[in-house]
Amino acid sequence: MGAVENPVDNKEYRIPGEAKEILKSLASKWEDVADASSLQVIPLKGAMTNEVFQIKWLTKTENVSHKVLVRIYGEGVEVFFDRENEIHTFEFISKQGQGPRLLGRFSNGRIEEFIHARTLSASDLRDPDMSALIAAKMKEFHGLEVPGPNNISLWDRLRNWLKTAKRLSTPEEAKAFRLDSIEEEISLLEKELSGDQSIGFCHNDLQYGNIMIDEETRAMTIIDYEYASYNPIAFDIANHFCEMTADYHTDTPHILDYSKYPGLEERQRFIRIYLSSLGGQPSDNEAEQLLENVEKYKLASHLFWGLWGIISEHVNEIDFDYMEYARQRFEQYWLRKPALLGSLGTNLDVVLADVSGWSHLFHENRGLDWYVSWG
Numbered sequence: 001m002g003a004v005e006n007p008v009d010n011k012e013y014r015i016p017g018e019a020k021e022i023l024k025s026l027a028s029k030w031e032d033v034a035d036a037s038s039l040q041v042i043p044l045k046g047a048m049t050n051e052v053f054q055i056k057w058l059t060k061t062e063n064v065s066h067k068v069l070v071r072i073y074g075e076g077v078e079v080f081f082d083r084e085n086e087i088h089t090f091e092f093i094s095k096q097g098q099g100p101r102l103l104g105r106f107s108n109g110r111i112e113e114f115i116h117a118r119t120l121s122a123s124d125l126r127d128p129d130m131s132a133l134i135a136a137k138m139k140e141f142h143g144l145e146v147p148g149p150n151n152i153s154l155w156d157r158l159r160n161w162l163k164t165a166k167r168l169s170t171p172e173e174a175k176a177f178r179l180d181s182i183e184e185e186i187s188l189l190e191k192e193l194s195g196d197q198s199i200g201f202c203h204n205d206l207q208y209g210n211i212m213i214d215e216e217t218r219a220m221t222i223i224d225y226e227y228a229s230y231n232p233i234a235f236d237i238a239n240h241f242c243e244m245t246a247d248y249h250t251d252t253p254h255i256l257d258y259s260k261y262p263g264l265e266e267r268q269r270f271i272r273i274y275l276s277s278l279g280g281q282p283s284d285n286e287a288e289q290l291l292e293n294v295e296k297y298k299l300a301s302h303l304f305w306g307l308w309g310i311i312s313e314h315v316n317e318i319d320f321d322y323m324e325y326a327r328q329r330f331e332q333y334w335l336r337k338p339a340l341l342g343s344l345g346t347n348l349d350v351v352l353a354d355v356s357g358w359s360h361l362f363h364e365n366r367g368l369d370w371y372v373s374w375g
Contacts, residue, residue, distance in 0.1 A: 074317075126244060237271070
């Protein structure tokens with residue numbers, strides 16, 4: 001998941017020497033910078049895959065500064081995506097005028113252009129005017145013709161993440177999350193959702209922290225493409241709807257509030273704006289079919305981020321309760337599946353007993369003890 005701009009400190013730390021040399025070189029090219037070596041480092045809160053910092057140099061003009069963004073890759077997160085592919089995607093999208101420019105690379109991170117725009121907040125996603133802009137921007141993004149294979153990546157990625165989650169999990173964790181049954185669920189979803197559908201270049205992580213708006217021009221920019229790939233557009237929209245339940249700027253950023261999932265009228269409005277944003281006039285049937293597909297792909301989103309949470313708990317040191325986040329996503333999967341797909345051979349009594357049995361998570365001495373109650 002991407003970074004959310006929210007300065008929380010104003011001291012220099014965690015910036016590798018290699019990156020500092022590149023930053024100094026960049027600043028030396030700006031004639032109005034008073035001292036290229038004198039940089040301010042502002043950690044940006046809300047990143048759950050990388051560490052992200054705003055870098056600022058004061059200029060000879062009062063109250064004027066130059067800014068760039070430094071992204072330090074999280075350790076172990078290469079299990080989620082191919083970093084070189086992500087860099088190529090970043091460069092391509094930048095050349096299309098769709099995102100920030102790449103200013104430099106170092107061994108465990110990169111330096112990006114700092115976009116002078118506001119990162120969206122959780123409440124922005126529910127604002128009708130803002131949501132309309134997001135729908136139109138998403139449609140534009142899905143139309144990007146990014147070089148490389150344009151095959152659906154979702155199912156292979158889910159299976160690869162499942163293998164990794166099983167490898168990293170303790171037996172107790174694997175049992176609590178029913179990991180032995182997830183392979184069957186992935187195959188079931190792939191079969192049920194493999195009909196005629198629209199494929200596009202999807203962001204796959206369109207939470208509010210990955211969307212920025214220029215308040216003057218109302219132009220939107222989508223950032224952070226680590227998880228981007230070709231996928232059914234319904235998956236990307238479903239994932240965005242699921243992100244409306246999150247607020248990563250609270251004291252409990254891992255807690256999801258599913259009462260905030262958009263209602264039918266809100267979802268219909270988003271779908272119609274999305275389909276008509278480039279001048280088309282979608283039929284009622286087209287809009288209804290996409291809406292139905294989006295709701296079903298919500299299940300794939302829950303598995304996607306549930307597995308991500310389990311893996312992240314074992315490879316990422318960012319302060320975030322990944323396991324509780326994963327528990328909520330899996331819980332939603334099992335609870336929503338009967339209504340969206342029917343039972344399809346699943347023993348729902350057993351599943352719901354399991355869901356209600358995931359009752360306790362305790363953190364002691366930074367270790368994780370699982371207590372799975374079956375009563």
